[in-house]
Amino acid sequence: MERTGYVPGELLPVVIEIQNNSSRVVVPKVAICQKQTFLARSGIKEERETLNKLKGKPLNEKSAEKLHYQLNVPQCPPSILNCPILLLEYVLMVQLKIPRATNLSLDMPLVIGSIPVAYPSDFLMQPISVISK
Structure with a gap:
């Protein structure tokens, strides 16, 4: 991942290096998941x-690749981290599906926002008096 913050509509590039030293074919999968946690006195749910998910092509045994x-960040509400x-x-x-074995899985946190970090360069080059009109 290039960064951890994205907005809906952006492409999230993912690069995975796999060294399959096993005797089984593995299948890579990547997905953007939303986790909702509800906190109350009675407990946590x-x-x-x-x-959004993508399934890669199978990777043969004793090989590396x-x-x-690229996953499209879907339309979704922004992250709520301080409530x-x-x-x-x-x-x-990122998951590796391994037949007849425990799958390998890794979760990397993402922050979904509502306003892109970068502004168009012509907007940044305008004098303040032009922007405020």
């Missing part, structure tokens, strides 16, 4: 939903 994927009763978090999940 968590829900997880897959928003560098894979490049005492609700957390809305996102993760990039």
